[in-house]
Amino acid sequence: MNAILRHTLNFAMGTALLSIPAFAVPQSQDPPQQDPSKTQQAAQQPQPPAAEPQPVQQKDTVNPKSSKEDVEAIGDRKVSCKMNWFSIEKEIALGKGLAQEVERSSKLIDDPVVTEYVNRVGQNLVRNSDAKVPFTIKVIDSDEVNAFALPGGFFYVNSGLILRAQEESELAGVMAHEISHVTARHGTCQATKGELAQLLSIPAMIFIPYTWAGYAMYQGMNLAIPLTFLKFSRDAEREADFLGVQYMYKAGYDPNSYVTFFERIQADEKRRPGTIPKAFSTHPPTPERIGNTQKEIARILPARQEYIVTTSEFDTVKARLRNIMFSRKVTEGKDKPTLRTKTEQSKKQPGSNDPNSTSDDDRPTLKRRPDSQP
Numbered sequence: 001m002n003a004i005l006r007h008t009l010n011f012a013m014g015t016a017l018l019s020i021p022a023f024a025v026p027q028s029q030d031p032p033q034q035d036p037s038k039t040q041q042a043a044q045q046p047q048p049p050a051a052e053p054q055p056v057q058q059k060d061t062v063n064p065k066s067s068k069e070d071v072e073a074i075g076d077r078k079v080s081c082k083m084n085w086f087s088i089e090k091e092i093a094l095g096k097g098l099a100q101e102v103e104r105s106s107k108l109i110d111d112p113v114v115t116e117y118v119n120r121v122g123q124n125l126v127r128n129s130d131a132k133v134p135f136t137i138k139v140i141d142s143d144e145v146n147a148f149a150l151p152g153g154f155f156y157v158n159s160g161l162i163l164r165a166q167e168e169s170e171l172a173g174v175m176a177h178e179i180s181h182v183t184a185r186h187g188t189c190q191a192t193k194g195e196l197a198q199l200l201s202i203p204a205m206i207f208i209p210y211t212w213a214g215y216a217m218y219q220g221m222n223l224a225i226p227l228t229f230l231k232f233s234r235d236a237e238r239e240a241d242f243l244g245v246q247y248m249y250k251a252g253y254d255p256n257s258y259v260t261f262f263e264r265i266q267a268d269e270k271r272r273p274g275t276i277p278k279a280f281s282t283h284p285p286t287p288e289r290i291g292n293t294q295k296e297i298a299r300i301l302p303a304r305q306e307y308i309v310t311t312s313e314f315d316t317v318k319a320r321l322r323n324i325m326f327s328r329k330v331t332e333g334k335d336k337p338t339l340r341t342k343t344e345q346s347k348k349q350p351g352s353n354d355p356n357s358t359s360d361d362d363r364p365t366l367k368r369r370p371d372s373q374p
Contacts, residue, residue: 023277055256056294058303069300071246079130079243086151091131091188095152099136102156107220109139109159111324117317118157121168125176126153128250130183130243141328145265149178151187159321165261167310172248173258180243186236241293254307255297259290266290 064070067077109115115138120346122137135153139162140146146158155178165171181187232240245255266287 014131050371055254056259056297058298058301062300062302063164064250064300069248074128074130074235074246074250077130079183079239081192081222082184083192084185084186084189085192086185088132091185092152092241094188095150095154098150099154102140102154103138104149106156107141109141109321109324111122111320114159114162114317114321114324115139117313118162120171122155122175122179125179125247125251127171128175129247131179133182135179135182141277141325143325147174147178149182151182151185153182155182156232158332159325162318162321163325165318167257168237168314169248169253170261171314172251172253172308173244173255176247176251176253176260177244179247180240181232181236182241184236184239186232190232190236238289241289242296243291245297249301252308254309255301257309259293259297 055141067073068079070077118139119137122135128134131153132155135149135155137155137157140156140158142158143160144158145160145164147161149155155175157175161174162171165174241258245258248258249255
């Protein structure tokens, strides 16, 4: 009997621990130590100018190995995970509740020109995706470069992302990535894994002795499996990259724009550490992900004569949004306290030539004592 209990305990704990890496935030590795003399010599040598990013060479015809690689099958294929305890109806209800919380704590852009344009770009991507739910797309008034999609198709784009993108295809690429999280049902698939891990930890909770060591072990198992709908595993991010470039390609956009946007974000971080937006801090655009995306573009996306790169409407909406954001900051600045100088006070009192005089009795004035030595 004791052997059976030990086997059950080891299975439960082992399964829970195996699920930890899927939810871990990617950790950076310390760079290897370098010889200071070699570093100094390298710094003295002139650096070649940075090469312009070259578009990925695509083949005229491709041979997809499965429907998941066949862009012509988009919309008629299943891309979600195999194990999901949430029905589509339950997922929509869950996303609606989360969306209400987002809108209670955020300020939305209500300009009809901006919102209609962003919604149109997004809905075009949704029509060319594997989505099984309708999408509601809104713009949040925030300088942060971010976009996120909740389960059930509730999608939010920050104004900071629109202003940071240089072309419409870059905006479409980030939006397609987030749409992919919904089509693959990453949020509820991740929640299912979390619930399963908690169920598997029940035997451990029963058989672990009720001691401080046992309690700490049980708490550690729970804390190692966070339940969230916006921070995804490495595999989920790779799949969103994989599907996202397919969706933007299907919608007519240049898939290379997805790569160039993340390369620019990465270059900004190298030039000024700490500038990566919070949206990418939990799943940064690593060189591995960028390289994998380039390989997938060359392998599964047949070459086209023309792509949509940008439009004049994108530039118009971007300029309009920039004016909205500027006006908002000016309006908010009026309510903040301001500092007045002594010169401003004297200008308000014409005829006052005394440098020590002031019209504000509450402001202190420095004067030299008559008996003080020069």
